[in-house]
Amino acid sequence: MKNILYTTFIFLIYMQTHAQFLLHYGKPASKFTLEQRNNYNKLGYMQEALPLGNGRLGVMFSGRIDEEHIMLNDITLWMNSKRGLDTIAQSGVRIGAYKNFDKVREAYEQEQYGTSENSMESMSTKYLSSNQPLGNYAPFTDLYISTGHDSAAVSNYKRTLDAHSGIGQVSYQIGKAQFTREYFCSHPNDVVAVRYTADKAKMNIKIHVNTLHNIKKINAVDNRIVLIGEVSMVQDNIEFLQLVYIDAKDGKSIPQTDGSFLIENTSDVKIYVTAYSDYLPIYPSFKGRDYKTDTQKMMDAAVKIGYEQLKQTHIKDVSALMDLCQLALDYKPSGLATDKLIKQGASIELENLYFNYARYLQLSSSRTAPVPSNLQGLWNGHLKPAWNADYHNDINVAMNYWMVETANLPDSFTPYVEWLKIIAESGKHTAKEGFGIEKGWSAGLNGNVFGFTAPNEHGRRMQQSGAWLCQNLFEHYAFNKDVNYLKEIYPILKGAAEFYVEFLAPWKDGSLVVYPTWSPENVYLTEQFSNLNKQAYGASWDQQLVLNLFTDCIEASTVLGLDKDFRKKLQEIIPKLCPQKIGQYGQVQEWPEDWDSPTDQHRHISHLIALHPGRDFSPLTTPKLADAALVTMKHRGDISTGWSTAWKTNFWARLHNGDKAYQFYQFLTSKRAYSNLFDFHPPFQIDGNFGGTAGVCEMLLQSHLRSIDNKANKIEKATFVAYQKSSEENNHFVLVSPSESFAEAPYILHLLPALPSAWPDGSIKGLRARGGFEVDIEWKNGKLIGAKIHATTNGKFRIYSNGLLSEVMALEKGETKIWTN
Known part of the structure; x- marks a missing residue:
């Protein structure tokens, strides 16, 4: 009981500190069924699993207790199209x-x-009109990690994604034993990393991989799972290699003839995944990467660096970018799980989280x-x-x-x-x-x-x-x-x-x-x-x-x-x-x-x-x-799809109607969001997430006039x-x-052009303005308190605030101007 209370206390402290970045849930995501995979209108995994990414590799994890399903994507991987045509035909032109x-x-x-x-x-x-197939963005591979744990025996389950650090976590207890999982997708090292640990218990885990594409080779040897696949194209199929490296600290790794691994009697297992296809952005071939060598080199480097260093480098990378711009609205964290927060309806807490989460999705994709x-x-x-x-x-x-x-x-x-x-x-x-x-x-x-x-x-x-x-x-x-x-x-x-x-x-x-x-x-x-x-x-x-x-x-x-x-x-x-x-x-x-x-x-x-x-x-x-x-x-x-709601948020902001812009942003966050906060078009389209956050920026700062x-x-x-x-x-x-x-002509920085009355107090750090400026703004009781304008290059600007236009001001790179009304 003491251990449970301590764990809960630590989680609550963490949640209070990171509420504006933290997605958290008291249950796993749904299983990704074959019906869902064949019909994007069938909701479940894609609307509940949590996303990681480094801009090239995308990851979603479900947090399921008996079998974790980690879905992977490569942003360059397409299918059902053509490549390698002559220079004219490759354009698709008739x-x-x-x-x-x-x-x-x-x-x-x-x-x-x-x-x-x-x-x-x-x-x-x-x-x-063209008669050439456009094709479609393709799924990549799937990593399955089976634990044999019975969900009925689990207590104190938590599934989280910290958008500030880019770390996903799952934790739960079975009896007195504590089980924890950690996930991240590193941009500096171009690798996916997963760690399973157990306290007061040992784990027996099965790890296997699969793909919806043609499997040319799959085997398990030397703590590695090797998967070579082929993606169907109308012309010139795409080949790829995925490597999975398994480091079971105190357990026994047993390769299986089906290309999987059994990990027996372990309390700590680390898993690294990386992959490349033969795609290169070279017109018109779009081919030529030495994908086997590149995958091998990247995996060897990750193994040499080790999990802890990979993790710290990843956190430093993501958090530095997330810290560049932060919205801080005035609200008291509710402690509600994210899915319940959405179901509860509109709230400033949700609106703040949505903004920061969209920035995380941007740097991840x-x-x-x-x-x-x-x-x-x-x-x-x-x-x-x-x-x-x-x-x-x-x-x-x-x-x-x-x-x-x-x-x-x-x-x-x-x-x-x-x-x-x-x-x-x-x-x-x-x-x-x-x-x-x-x-x-x-x-x-x-x-x-x-x-x-x-x-x-x-x-x-x-x-x-x-x-x-x-x-x-x-x-x-x-x-x-x-x-x-x-x-x-x-x-x-x-x-x-x-x-x-x-x-x-x-x-x-x-x-x-x-x-x-x-x-x-x-x-x-x-x-x-x-x-x-x-x-x-x-x-x-x-x-x-x-x-x-x-x-x-x-x-x-x-x-x-x-x-x-x-x-x-x-x-x-x-x-x-x-x-x-x-x-x-x-x-x-x-x-x-x-x-x-x-x-x-x-x-x-x-x-x-x-x-x-x-x-x-x-x-x-x-x-x-x-x-x-x-x-x-x-x-x-007023009623629109996700991306259209986002665009209307921006339109109303540009019309300087903050309350109307807020109405659409509020609708977007509470009525056009799945439980994992992916935009609900329907179905999922991410432009609503990005467009909505752009709309918040337009409410607080505009710089398009000269x-x-x-x-x-x-x-x-x-x-x-x-x-x-x-x-x-x-x-x-x-x-x-x-x-x-x-x-x-200098750009005009318009401060708080469409501040909604629902946000009387708040601040935002690191907005960018045309002309090469970063702007911090603070307001109280619906009025501007002050702003800091920091020059990222030499430049001139004017400020428009409360109906008044300033004189032209000049800053050299690195200088800051403090502005108050």
Whole structure:
């Protein structure tokens, strides 16, 4: 009894100290049944098991008593696709599509709506859409550890994940014996480590591995389990090696003929796992890693280092990143298990935990791998996951990376950059072979790890995503002001802009628009042409993003002193783009035609991308467009899927309505979260986790506006405005080209722009602002107490707080400014 009470006391102290980072449960996760693995709509393991990751390897552990199931993923592992084609075919583009591009465009120019044989959609499907398989993100392997313990005999069970240290734990008692498990996934040493210990008892354990893919070899020898597998592709199967090393300190290790190990009479067993496939991010082969040698070297190094050093290095690595930004809201920890905390409903405790946990998921799913996090981060146990667990270029992959900037995990952006280099290389072939455009690159709606950039197989999903993908790319520069990084990405930015320069075409009023396109997933004129009528021209989100891209290219070329003539061309094109329009209901029009419906509660609100994550709609600088955005938000309603709820959190924050933004964040955390806090789309999509945390950052700090008149003391006079009211059409807003001086314009740091009344007291450390600044903010009774602005590079800025705009201030790298009202 004394031992039980002591253990409980220690756990409670730990929980109180780490409440804002700790997920904890009083029961194991469900068993991952075959039915669940074959049907992602069957809930259980994936919604209850706890995630670990190092950005390349993903792990989930169930904590089951009789048999632990550790699921592993490799973020580069895909199946059912093609690799190793020639440079054109590998892009997925329909060969010779460009020959029929003008024919397809005629259907748009003639306004052939609907899905008839000669419609825009049918012509796009027939002549432009890819017929190459995209494939899907694949599960990797499974590690099973059987204990023989009877769950009915267990007491004092606890299962935890400490997001501050990246350590998972399971503990329970059987009689007087104490059993403890520990799990982590190391980024510095690229290895998964597991430890089982017993106090006042001995353990008899069976360890075996499996995979849903073809097993070419499996054996157990010299304390190692060797698994060589092969993943089915439409062309060129992928091979991989996984090694499991077993260190039973005081027990006996007995290899079995089925490739498993029996560990007898042990009180301490350590297990290391690492693996690689033959994938390399080399277009178009995507092959070449010496995966057997690399796996062996990594395992040998881990064994030599030893468990304790691996663990301490891992904790130091994760905690240093987690400490970069911390939200501290005012609440008293309830002590409730996380699943019960969620069931209880909305609470500040849950909202604080969700924020910190999302940052943990970010660093766990995106570090230094050559591909970014996908729809499920890097955790997937299904052979056919929802939406292929792919890269949706129309919001999802972008949303995955909004919070790396504001929530201070900038190094997590590296995989996005590396992947986009491949996309740009592949996209050159899609631009030329698909549309007959010689310069630049293009990418469609869906992507994979094999450079797929072709238009989607369904004509109704035709879009060009280069501008959307490049928005994140330039934002990373805006936050770090690293000129060397800008040099690295400039060819990608310029290539995307070059494509649009040629792709834009006149609409009926003479303005330039993007087409073929759609406004993602939404429909119009449904009574005449059905609910599949999606193809369009000049969708507002396209036009807004093209302006962003051209403006970013103008700034980048100015900073780098490159391409003066191209810069001038972009400046000349911008005013010719189709204006943004306010429609008959006072809403931002989703299309050039006023087709919007006030009863349309669609989850996509892409035509407000200029509000967020763009920077050109603002209550402070474009009040009429902001009011129109407000009408649109009211039309779209309050009930949404996970990622849409997250995006609406950001929209309302940018509209400076903190209570409305909070309403959506509250709904996201309490009604759109599974018991392991994975986002509930349904089913699981991780962009909701990341987008929600980005929304919290936007409530507390915004830095997207620029001061071009540094003598003006009113923000509406000082700030660059990208849309000006047309002198000819009352509700039309024409686009404005920036001058070269725009590149020197200081960013405006808006403190507490949308603080919700539900959070009267609190603080946040380490928010990042554009211009190269880190910001700590403290508030009490809903009012700003003070802020610290720390410069990560030399830079200038202005502060906007309580309706007042400061003078321009300058800091050198390493300096800090204390700000109080």
